[in-house]
Amino acid sequence: MTTIHTTTPVVVFTGAVKEFGAVRAVDGLDLTIGQGERVALLGRNGAGKSTSIGLLLGLDDPTAGSVRLCGVPPVQAVRDGRVGAMLQDFKPVSRATVRELVSFVAGTYPAPLPVDEVLELAGLTELAGRRADKLSGGQAQRVSFAVAMAGDPDLLVLDEPTAALDVQARRAFWASMRTFTDRGKTVLFSTHHLEEADQNSDRIVVIDRGRLIADGSSAEIKRTVGVGVVSFDLPSEPLPSGLEDLPGVVSVEVAGGRVRLRTSDSDATVGALPRLVTPRGLEIAAAGLEDAFLSLTSHATDPSAASSSADAPVTSQKAGK
Numbered sequence: 001m002t003t004i005h006t007t008t009p010v011v012v013f014t015g016a017v018k019e020f021g022a023v024r025a026v027d028g029l030d031l032t033i034g035q036g037e038r039v040a041l042l043g044r045n046g047a048g049k050s051t052s053i054g055l056l057l058g059l060d061d062p063t064a065g066s067v068r069l070c071g072v073p074p075v076q077a078v079r080d081g082r083v084g085a086m087l088q089d090f091k092p093v094s095r096a097t098v099r100e101l102v103s104f105v106a107g108t109y110p111a112p113l114p115v116d117e118v119l120e121l122a123g124l125t126e127l128a129g130r131r132a133d134k135l136s137g138g139q140a141q142r143v144s145f146a147v148a149m150a151g152d153p154d155l156l157v158l159d160e161p162t163a164a165l166d167v168q169a170r171r172a173f174w175a176s177m178r179t180f181t182d183r184g185k186t187v188l189f190s191t192h193h194l195e196e197a198d199q200n201s202d203r204i205v206v207i208d209r210g211r212l213i214a215d216g217s218s219a220e221i222k223r224t225v226g227v228g229v230v231s232f233d234l235p236s237e238p239l240p241s242g243l244e245d246l247p248g249v250v251s252v253e254v255a256g257g258r259v260r261l262r263t264s265d266s267d268a269t270v271g272a273l274p275r276l277v278t279p280r281g282l283e284i285a286a287a288g289l290e291d292a293f294l295s296l297t298s299h300a301t302d303p304s305a306a307s308s309s310a311d312a313p314v315t316s317q318k319a320g321k
């Protein structure tokens, strides 16, 4: 097996590009992840998350740039059993039981975890004798997690791991993941559930159009995009223009009968608001990760669209923010 120096980063993307014909799914990605980090990968649909994960697992080669895993090409790291993956399209095909499947997978790794331990970590002890291809979506997702952990990898890569899980199963999943990663494991997971990213990672990486656009702790990312949200009831008269130009305002959103102004200076925004509108039901709140994410990934749209509908969420944003 390859000897790895402990200071070698677990993941290194260097100017990685992946093109599918005319589509540039990953566009010059630079990203380094060290041992023991728990990293959430965020991005809108089509941002390039799964493609980046595919490059990381050696499922695809980059069109340009390079990807290294534990200091070696991904294919080699996967062969050495250093990485376990839970991908979106996992489907157990054989007639094997859950235990047989996990035992089989564990047997292909040089230093696997004991099968009973894997089954317990994944919450599968009760289902060990059931056929793996006859499980519910949420149960199959747990089998996929067990398969990812079976080889006791240094790095776990999870592509939207909780997509098929209900609220309880999701909580149980993250508790299991923490038990596993508390042993010093590195984990990279993609998700659309921002609160999961907030609670289960110590670093958040946001990609957009195949490029890294933010990288830091949840608190750091919230800080970079403004500190607050000023909201008020959508007035019955047409919304005045110029809300985007009030002091501090980063973006304007109209949804569910409320107008939400993301702002870098709540006091200045509230002070100036009466110039344009008499706000009813005024609230001032700290920006959450969702606000930060929307600010980072909403591309500039026609600001006049902000007043067009109270039902569909509409976001306008100052250019260059």
Ligand SMILES: Nc1ncnc2c1ncn2[C@@H]1O[C@H](COP(=O)(O)OP(=O)(O)OP(=O)(O)O)[C@@H](O)[C@H]1O
Pocket (backbone or CB within 6 Å): 020, 023, 024, 025, 043, 044, 045, 046, 047, 048, 049, 050, 051, 052
């Ligand atoms: N095999 C492929 N052939 C052609 N285009 C592809 C292929 N795989 C991905 N793409 C395109 O690359 C872009 C990035 O896709 P990717 O699946 O990486 O995004 P994602 O961030 O994982 O999205 P989602 O959150 O919807 O899963 C999209 O425009 C997608 O249509």
